[in-house]
Amino acid sequence: MLFHVRMDVHLPPDLDPDARATLLARERDRAVELQQSGVWPELWRIVGEYANISIFDVSSNDDLHDILSSLPLFPYMKIQVTPLAQHPSKV
Numbered sequence: 001m002l003f004h005v006r007m008d009v010h011l012p013p014d015l016d017p018d019a020r021a022t023l024l025a026r027e028r029d030r031a032v033e034l035q036q037s038g039v040w041p042e043l044w045r046i047v048g049e050y051a052n053i054s055i056f057d058v059s060s061n062d063d064l065h066d067i068l069s070s071l072p073l074f075p076y077m078k079i080q081v082t083p084l085a086q087h088p089s090k091v
């Protein structure tokens, strides 16, 4: 099952710089792990925003929820999920 996911990151402005760096490194490691496993085939920065557009390829809604909530930045992101289906005109 494919899902289009938009993640908007809202880190607290007063977050300790070391804690911020550690959090972002953990997020990157987890994102790389999920990309290498094949469940996160697309990850794009939205120009001019601290946000991304991603495609996830997972087995269920629950699987996607578990994956998104495993992200270290999950507490600091607004996430919008759009389930995708086949388009009849796609060649």
Ligand SMILES: O=C(O)CC1=CCC(=O)O1
Residues within 6 Å of the ligand: 007, 009, 027, 028, 031, 050, 051, 052, 073
């Ligand atoms: O920077 C972002 O868009 C949030 C994020 C998701 C995966 C990652 O490495 O950063």
